[in-house]
Structures are given as C-alpha cells and as structure tokens.
Amino acid sequence: MADWRLELNGHMIEDLSGTTFYKVTFPEFWEVAYREKNAFYQMIERYAKSHVESSNKGHEFLEGERIRHFWHEHCDLCYEKAMTDINCTFFVTDDLRHWICEKCFTDYKEQFNWHEKSAEELYSKI
Ligand SMILES: [Zn+2]
Numbered sequence: 001m002a003d004w005r006l007e008l009n010g011h012m013i014e015d016l017s018g019t020t021f022y023k024v025t026f027p028e029f030w031e032v033a034y035r036e037k038n039a040f041y042q043m044i045e046r047y048a049k050s051h052v053e054s055s056n057k058g059h060e061f062l063e064g065e066r067i068r069h070f071w072h073e074h075c076d077l078c079y080e081k082a083m084t085d086i087n088c089t090f091f092v093t094d095d096l097r098h099w100i101c102e103k104c105f106t107d108y109k110e111q112f113n114w115h116e117k118s119a120e121e122l123y124s125k126i
Pocket of ligand 1: 101
C-alpha cells in the first residue's frame, strides 16, 4: 500500500532499511546540545558562521542561544518541520542527517525494519 510519502521518497527511504533511529524531543535536544556543545550544536555553529561570513550580516545571531535560529529540518518523508524552539518529537540517525517525524516513524518502522533507541544513547555518540 503506497501513499504519497512513499511515492515521493520511496527510493531514499529504502536505503534506510534496518537503520537505527534515536528518539529526540525539542526543545530538550537543543538544551542538551547547547550545554554540552555536542555535534548537533557544532553542526549548527558551523553553518551559522559560514552563513554570517558569506553574507557579512547577522553577526548578532551568533551570540549565545540565538544561534539556534539558523537550524531547522524537515521530515524525510512528509516534510513536517522540526525547529529547536517548537515542541516536537523526531527520530534521527546518529550522523544527524536523516530526520523522521513521530507519525511517519510509527507508520513505517515495521515496513522498513527501523530500530528505536533513546536520546540518551545518542548523547554518548555525539
Ligand atoms: Zn513525517
């Protein structure tokens, strides 16, 4: 049974068969990242700095937690938006490249044999 999410993204999602995802909730995931300066924070910081340098504006957004506004992601399947200051739950791979919303994860985890781990297990990796 195909739906529009698979029709648009079926090939990409096939490649994620058997993948382990970590269940993260915002804004907590951001709060930990900001405190620990972990890989998620560093990814945002790298992007923010290169963006500010290339456009030569927005320097004030590099200060403190304002850097969070440089980041958002979309569910790989349905494009639901993730932001650091919106309450939401997403499932992410440990390289932080693939983000799946809670609804799509629930709908497809059996079909694609996805494994679920906790955010705590991700913190030790990033
Ligand atoms: Zn989704």
